[in-house]
Amino acid sequence: xxxxxxxxxxxxxxxxxxxxxxxxxxxxxxxxxxxxxxxxxxxxxxxxxxxxxxxxxxxxxxxxxxxxxxxxxxxxxxxxxxxxxxxxxxxxxxxxxxxxxxxxxxxxxxxxxxxxxxxxxxxxxxxxxxxxxxxxxxxxxxxxxxxxxxxxxxxxxxxxxxxxxxxxxxxxxxxxxxxxxxxxxxxxxxxxxxxxxxxxxxxxxxxxxxxxxxxxxxxxxxxxxxxxxxxxxxxxxxxxxxxxxxxxxxxxxxxxxxxxxxxxxxxxxxxxxxxxxxxxxxxxxxxxxxxxxxxxxxxxxxxxxxxxxxxxxxxxxxxxxxxxxxxxxxxxxx
Amino acid sequence: xxxxxxxxxxxxxxxxxxxxxxxxxxxxxxxxxxxxxxxxxxxxxxxxxxxxxxxxxxxxxxxxxxxxxxxxxxxxxxxxxxxxxxxxxxxxxxxxxxxxxxxxxxxxxxxxxxxxxxxxxxxxxxxxxxxxxxxxxxxxxxxxxxxxxxxxxxxxxxxxxxxxxxxxxxxxxxxxxxxxxxxxxxxxxxxxxxxxxxxxxxxxxxxxxxxxxxxxxxxxxxxxxxxxxxxxxxxxxxxxxxxxxxxxxxxxxxxxxxxxxxxxxxxxxxxxxxxxxxxxxxxxxxxxxxxxxxxxxxxxxxxxxxxxxxxxxxxxxxxxxxxxxxxxxxxxxx
DNA sequence: ACATCGGATATTAGCGCTAAAACTAGAGAG
DNA sequence: CTCTCTAGTTTTAGCGCTAATATCCGATGT
Numbered sequence: 001x002x003x004x005x006x007x008x009x010x011x012x013x014x015x016x017x018x019x020x021x022x023x024x025x026x027x028x029x030x031x032x033x034x035x036x037x038x039x040x041x042x043x044x045x046x047x048x049x050x051x052x053x054x055x056x057x058x059x060x061x062x063x064x065x066x067x068x069x070x071x072x073x074x075x076x077x078x079x080x081x082x083x084x085x086x087x088x089x090x091x092x093x094x095x096x097x098x099x100x101x102x103x104x105x106x107x108x109x110x111x112x113x114x115x116x117x118x119x120x121x122x123x124x125x126x127x128x129x130x131x132x133x134x135x136x137x138x139x140x141x142x143x144x145x146x147x148x149x150x151x152x153x154x155x156x157x158x159x160x161x162x163x164x165x166x167x168x169x170x171x172x173x174x175x176x177x178x179x180x181x182x183x184x185x186x187x188x189x190x191x192x193x194x195x196x197x198x199x200x201x202x203x204x205x206x207x208x209x210x211x212x213x214x215x216x217x218x219x220x221x222x223x224x225x226x227x228x229x230x231x232x233x234x235x236x237x238x239x240x241x242x243x244x245x246x247x248x249x250x251x252x253x254x255x256x257x258x259x260x261x262x263x264x265x266x267x268x269x270x271x272x273x274x275x276x277x278x279x280x281x282x283x284x285x286x287x288x289x290x291x292x293x294x295x296x297x298x299x300x301x302x303x304x305x306x307x308x309x310x311x312x313x314x315x316x317x318x319x320x321x322x323x324x325x326x327x328x329x330x331x332x333x334x
Numbered sequence: 335x336x337x338x339x340x341x342x343x344x345x346x347x348x349x350x351x352x353x354x355x356x357x358x359x360x361x362x363x364x365x366x367x368x369x370x371x372x373x374x375x376x377x378x379x380x381x382x383x384x385x386x387x388x389x390x391x392x393x394x395x396x397x398x399x400x401x402x403x404x405x406x407x408x409x410x411x412x413x414x415x416x417x418x419x420x421x422x423x424x425x426x427x428x429x430x431x432x433x434x435x436x437x438x439x440x441x442x443x444x445x446x447x448x449x450x451x452x453x454x455x456x457x458x459x460x461x462x463x464x465x466x467x468x469x470x471x472x473x474x475x476x477x478x479x480x481x482x483x484x485x486x487x488x489x490x491x492x493x494x495x496x497x498x499x500x501x502x503x504x505x506x507x508x509x510x511x512x513x514x515x516x517x518x519x520x521x522x523x524x525x526x527x528x529x530x531x532x533x534x535x536x537x538x539x540x541x542x543x544x545x546x547x548x549x550x551x552x553x554x555x556x557x558x559x560x561x562x563x564x565x566x567x568x569x570x571x572x573x574x575x576x577x578x579x580x581x582x583x584x585x586x587x588x589x590x591x592x593x594x595x596x597x598x599x600x601x602x603x604x605x606x607x608x609x610x611x612x613x614x615x616x617x618x619x620x621x622x623x624x625x626x627x628x629x630x631x632x633x634x635x636x637x638x639x640x641x642x643x644x645x646x647x648x649x650x651x652x653x654x655x656x657x658x659x660x661x662x663x664x665x666x667x668x
Numbered sequence: 669a670c671a672t673c674g675g676a677t678a679t680t681a682g683c684g685c686t687a688a689a690a691c692t693a694g695a696g697a698g
Numbered sequence: 699c700t701c702t703c704t705a706g707t708t709t710t711a712g713c714g715c716t717a718a719t720a721t722c723c724g725a726t727g728t
Contacts, residue, residue, distance in 0.1 A: 009466075055465065056465060057467040058392045058393075058396035058401065059396050074430075076430065076434060096408075097410030097411075098410075104449075109447050111403070112443070113444070114431075114434045130386075131389065131391035132391060257620070286587070288597070
């Protein structure tokens, strides 16, 4: 099938020969041009151009000990997501997009993996680290006490977390400022004169659930708070609830379901009652009544994650955590 | 900061010494155990276990010439997507999820990249290939005549395409059987006794647009076909249209907008008129009137793409293209 | 004039692994 | 009793790059 074996790829040596310098000089032109005199840089660059030379990734990684790749371990469970978490797709798109783009600009790649059936995420990290396959790892959905963070800190391996880490951990993270963002929503509602609020919370121990709720209660201390484990439960509750003038959901899906339940009762959302969500998932603006919500700036967060990862790689292990506010997006629902 | 330099990672040599064999034997136990006698395998495995040895990725790649990574070049443009293409997030989630999982099972990783500002996708391929950073490339959104496919074929570099390639190209692809799937939708509508159909088409030269339309017209030759460049245009048209009994959209977003326009006119979707979409995007089941649509089995497609990529890598360059049908999902809208 | 210094480049020596070739027996054939 | 032959193993030789060190050379100081 393949016509000829061994076309022998062009290497630094070829470039060096053509430019009349040593291989090391070529390497320096590529990696630390300031070490090389201007005329030599020109000559070498010309030779590189002429031969169309591009350095071999594996060789570079082996020799230098850095792979120029950051690892993104992901749980991508089967189809459950579409029912459970319609926003997940948008989340992935924004985060991955931002990360890949930021990485590309700095000459890095993003290595996406997932634990194989039955294996833990830690085992996956172990492999990535031992194989020296990535220079840093991005940890998602961090918990206040998180064994993954513990593991990585203890191994002194560079990482960044999306989600604040607990006080006992290293503080290399970026997170949504859920509390402040929810305060923003609350203040907007207050400014429209609403008073009787119901807060629809997710029934989960994920940190953001509590953070958002705390933010809301700061502005509406007397709000009624209800937790739900499923969209159906939310719908059932809203369908029966006596008439508050605001439903504040801690996520967009709950808000959508609430709006539907209200519309079924003939209540006009945005007039008779206000409804807000959180996330600004892709369909929020295309709903029957476009949803007022807080937009999580995923691309900015991703960029920020990457920058911190870079710093970690270069040895700066004392970066403080960073909170990013999700700006309010006012549409017709509130 | 770092306490001690040079902990010197454990290497094949360490394992070899402990097991009392040569480095090559250790390598063989890892990569081709059938070449090694059973007792030796045991001894070596025990030594590996004891030392917690894991092979260095870069060294392996450099020496063997294969990286055990497949490349996934992606365009992840800034926020435009949420307005333009709310399904993109779900698309990414399904495809990436399937790919990463399939790859992980076979010991492969997925390298996600994007062309840097101003650079072409081809230039990106060039880098990936020259750097020997990936063993195969997954090409998305293939067009009938596609210079990316041309480039990869000509370079004889392993690839798989999502989307059928033109007859002049190599046929290593997996695609949705848009025509047959749309015929499925049409037959379902026919079986409910509907007759007067309007087909809402995307105004684009993407191959699936024509394929789906062709499928529909096979069953409803007399259908009215209209093309639209924006959701607003769809809404405006449907708001004015005289009463057909079916609106068939070639994508879910159009279907959603159409349903909304109909509801505004007081028309009950699913009874007075049927509406269908295509894709089964994450929110299709959570709409006011859950949407009847065709579900693109992204995870299966991704698995299939990966399998083909593997075959390509191992030199089998004569795989035929493969069509995957998107099964009909009947909900209340039709 | 001669030691000194520092910028630019060259040499050396691997990084950790595996392909390929070269050895070992011990089994079976003549 | 020598001569294959083969399964199992070791030896040799890089893969292509860069860290670390050595070398060169002209400019500077006294």
